[in-house]
Amino acid sequence: MLAVHLESGVVSLRQTPVPRRPQGYALLRMLVAGICNTDLELQRGYYGFAGTPGHEFVAEVVEADTAALVGRRVVGEINLGCANCAWCRQGWGRHCPSRRVLGIVNQPGAFQEFFVLPERNLHVLPGDLPDEWAVFAEPLAAACEILDQVEIPRHEPIAVLGDGKLGLLISMLLAAHGYPVRQFGRHEEKLRIAEREGVAVELASGPLPMAAYRWVVDATGSAEGLASAISMVRPRGTVILKSTVHGAVAVDTAPAIVQEITLVGSRCGRMEAALPLLEHGIIPVESLIAARYRLDQAPEAFAHAARRGTMKVLLATKP
């Protein structure tokens, strides 16, 4: 079968055997997969990754212990907990200290024709949810995680910094929940996407408003984003950190302490929260798709995704 291989920054294609399905796992045939910023970070050397990346996917179950799963379309939770530790037993496998992570840590990813994932990680898709919408379940779940972590009172204005894919999903999600959202970004055409969904948008060309919001989400993906977010939040306010910038960031912690700001790190979320929003078109993701490639075009797809400002690039096993 065809598999994408990423090593030392190079994306290549390989012919490999179809993986063996361990007990409790499903063998999955990839239908559509999305290239995420994390995949591009892996390419840049983060985690010293070598192998098959890919963690945003829609797949068809080919084989499984549970007969009812076979033939169903699924998405999947990307963290593979040990199922035995205190975290896993509390349903927090996402934080299992010995977890593997699909396409990121010790678990071959979805950018190949077939791959495996524990059955307990799978979420069966409703029949009428298009593959190309469902593939956003993972990043939309990451956006939903914010509201699982912090309780933001109704009608509280929220500022979202950054107009990348995740920033747009976050602003549209928060607007759908009825919050007055103002999104600050650098790309007029991207901000338009959020604006159509009721988000107030502002081209961040000049100085940002200081100490203006009780709630600020940093989804810039940049090292400067955190400092901007801290300057925009009011004393005793909360900044939600959605930018995984790797390596040390120079942060002046004094303002955060003097203003008694709370910083909340936020990562993956529950797909259960994301799927209904996609199914009912509450978060329209069609406009976030920049391009579609076949799996055998993965090197070109990665190059496209890496271009500054590119929205979601999809890989598909069928044209």
Added chain:
Amino acid sequence: MLAVHLESGVVSLRQTPVPRRPQGYALLRMLVAGICNTDLELQRGYYGFAGTPGHEFVAEVVEADTAALVGRRVVGEINLGCANCAWCRQGWGRHCPSRRVLGIVNQPGAFQEFFVLPERNLHVLPGDLPDEWAVFAEPLAAACEILDQVEIPRHEPIAVLGDGKLGLLISMLLAAHGYPVRQFGRHEEKLRIAEREGVAVELASGPLPMAAYRWVVDATGSAEGLASAISMVRPRGTVILKSTVHGAVAVDTAPAIVQEITLVGSRCGRMEAALPLLEHGIIPVESLIAARYRLDQAPEAFAHAARRGTMKVLLATKP
């Protein structure tokens, strides 16, 4: 009258006129004052400070609009809000954007024979609370602020990093509230002080426990403290930032995001919370006093306080 003057790193003594008392203010005669790390930071050039420092004090009211105050011993809230903005009107003068701060920002401090402070900032002391205990009201209020900001479930173990004055007040306070506290520090004799109050202590000579606590307080006062605290906290746990380290600190935010850690900046607190703890000897502060100096010995007192590992150095107008 005698006043301490701090400018360009030099502590000197000056003869100055007794300050004029504006309406709504009390004229205060300093009895005892404490040298805080912030005063030493002012000496090192933080805020480009020039003037009379001092914000930890016990004083006697000499003149006031409110006759009942005259002759009373008081401590005082150090933030002088404008009293008109939205923050002040909500009782949050500590975060007033145009606030002055006693002995720190645009308001001459307590290291002089007489100084002024708004009457609304004053807290009258009970008759049997010794001056040398009451002078800890300000730093103990800063410790109390933690429990005003975050709700820590009963019986949750808490790690406190740092065994300086604030670290000890924090660990003793949390232990007094019934929490199992473990304090990590580098000075055996200081840790003993907390140990006598029911704090489990650990000389931090080797590696610190990783991902071991749901609640960690960083009171190290050092740039490395935050990184240590982040490594010690469990996924989804909370780090309370009590170290005002000035200037940019290189922080690797990725672990905080991946582990979904919450960082809470924490500064000054309510003296109402601190005073009863001092009055009833619940937090014994006697053992935190390193030395007593007369006001006219302020240069020597500052030099003493600046020696690494020195506990609280007090200044008094009477010997």
